[in-house]
Amino acid sequence: MGTHYCRVPDTFGYMNLAGGLSQLKLPFDALGGGAEATLDVSKLEFCDPAATVALAGFAATAVRSTRRPIQLEGWDAGSYLSRVGFKKLAGHADDFPRRRLESDRLTSLIEVATAKQRQEARRDVLSVLDVHHDGARMVLDYCLEEILRNVEDHADSPVNALLQAQYYDKRQQVVMAVADTGHGILRSLRQRHQNMENDEAALRAAIQPGVSGRNTRKGTNAGLGLTVSSSLVTKMGGVFQVVTGDSVLELTGRDLAVHKIRGSRWPGVIVAMVVPRNDSLDWEGTFTEVMEAI
Amino acid sequence: MTDSTRRISWLGRLILGYAKRPLMVRLRRRFGEQPNDRDRAEEFCRQRVLPALSHGRNVVVDFAGTGMVTQSFIHALVSEAVKQDDRWATRIELRNGSKAQVAVFNLALRHMITPPTNRPRNPQPLQPS
Numbered sequence: 001m002g003t004h005y006c007r008v009p010d011t012f013g014y015m016n017l018a019g020g021l022s023q024l025k026l027p028f029d030a031l032g033g034g035a036e037a038t039l040d041v042s043k044l045e046f047c048d049p050a051a052t053v054a055l056a057g058f059a060a061t062a063v064r065s066t067r068r069p070i071q072l073e074g075w076d077a078g079s080y081l082s083r084v085g086f087k088k089l090a091g092h093a094d095d096f097p098r099r100r101l102e103s104d105r106l107t108s109l110i111e112v113a114t115a116k117q118r119q120e121a122r123r124d125v126l127s128v129l130d131v132h133h134d135g136a137r138m139v140l141d142y143c144l145e146e147i148l149r150n151v152e153d154h155a156d157s158p159v160n161a162l163l164q165a166q167y168y169d170k171r172q173q174v175v176m177a178v179a180d181t182g183h184g185i186l187r188s189l190r191q192r193h194q195n196m197e198n199d200e201a202a203l204r205a206a207i208q209p210g211v212s213g214r215n216t217r218k219g220t221n222a223g224l225g226l227t228v229s230s231s232l233v234t235k236m237g238g239v240f241q242v243v244t245g246d247s248v249l250e251l252t253g254r255d256l257a258v259h260k261i262r263g264s265r266w267p268g269v270i271v272a273m274v275v276p277r278n279d280s281l282d283w284e285g286t287f288t289e290v291m292e293a294i
Numbered sequence: 295m296t297d298s299t300r301r302i303s304w305l306g307r308l309i310l311g312y313a314k315r316p317l318m319v320r321l322r323r324r325f326g327e328q329p330n331d332r333d334r335a336e337e338f339c340r341q342r343v344l345p346a347l348s349h350g351r352n353v354v355v356d357f358a359g360t361g362m363v364t365q366s367f368i369h370a371l372v373s374e375a376v377k378q379d380d381r382w383a384t385r386i387e388l389r390n391g392s393k394a395q396v397a398v399f400n401l402a403l404r405h406m407i408t409p410p411t412n413r414p415r416n417p418q419p420l421q422p423s
Contacts, residue, residue, distance in 0.1 A: 291397035
């Protein structure tokens with residue numbers, strides 16, 4: 001048993017998960033041997049929901065496999081991570097010094113396991129993000145439900161789905177992220193597609209309709225969750241990112257790119273969605289169009 | 295036709311009509327305003343939807359008073375039945391659905407009846423990061 005030390009880079013996130021995870025090199029493999037982990041967050045200045053759920057996923061997995069709190073170096077009780085309730089998932093008491101305000105427009109980290117929790121989490125997210133437009137609510141709600149349910153159906157994760165979301169007023173963007181630390185897309189797809197070569201191939205396949213459909217431990221599944229969610233987000237002018245293993249897939253309305261995480265892997269799946277909040281969009285019409293096109 | 299046979303055929307029609315009455319699935323009453331509990335939907339499909347369709351009854355799915363539904367939920371609600379005989383899909387009627395809800399239902403049904411390939415298409419080459 002040893003101690004694994006990870007220094008979190010000063011800016012971690014905002015659609016640069018491949019870069020952040022490459023620098024961070026989270027020691028998931030060492031956790032099985034009972035090794036302690038230390039996260040040094042002293043340099044962290046900016047963190048977004050995708051990076052937050054990644055750090056929380058690692059911390060919660062470490063706590064549950066070693067049954068010890070994770071060591072946090074350079075912890076600031078007034079920081080973003082503290083504000084979203086990271087410390088509880090790292091096995092410590094929450095020490096955020098003030099009351100969390102609704103006007104903050106960001107949610108705490110939410111762990112979601114059941115259909116009822118999914119429903120409550122979606123309601124919380126939509127109310128905190130202050131989305132009042134019916135069509136926008138429907139699209140965000142739809143994507144969240146599908147992504148959260150995917151974790152329940154496929155992930156077999158030591159921690160349940162971890163969700164965090166924030167509204168960025170300046171950019172007028174909603175960012176929502178969900179992470180698990182289960183067996184990842186490649187292993188999940190290989191149960192039906194034995195020839196699936198690597199994480200990149202699995203990511204490219206997973207967004208195609210029907211490829212991930214199968215009888216899951218929770219019943220039958222059409223394999224359309226990622227296809228529909230990614231199409232909705234990109235059609236609304238947003239960015240859809242999926243991380244699994246050593247690859248990060250990034251989809252926009254124009255491009256599909258796969259980036260590599262260098263020297264590290266994410267064991268489960270992280271899905272990050274950036275959606276512009278544009279009330280003049282015909283959300284319902286676009287939603288229907290996407291449904292008819294798939 | 296005698297009075298008694300006329301009476302029997304009237305009764306027979308009544309009984310037959312009762313046996314073939316459509317199964318009403320009021321989503322709000324059964325699954326709440328946000329009907330997305332797939333486990334309950336699958337159970338309902340096995341216990342009510344599948345037997346109804348297999349006995350020649352129609353199924354009416356009523357969306358009144360419900361919000362967003364996902365294709366996963368719809369899949370859970372009817373796929374076990376439709377996979378047994380895809381012609382049964384024509385006996386499922388939608389009521390009070392918004393344009394979006396009907397589109398979700400049709401998407402789910404389309405992929406139940408003709409799943410795209412269930413096989414990944416030609417993988418695209420890696421693009422530079």
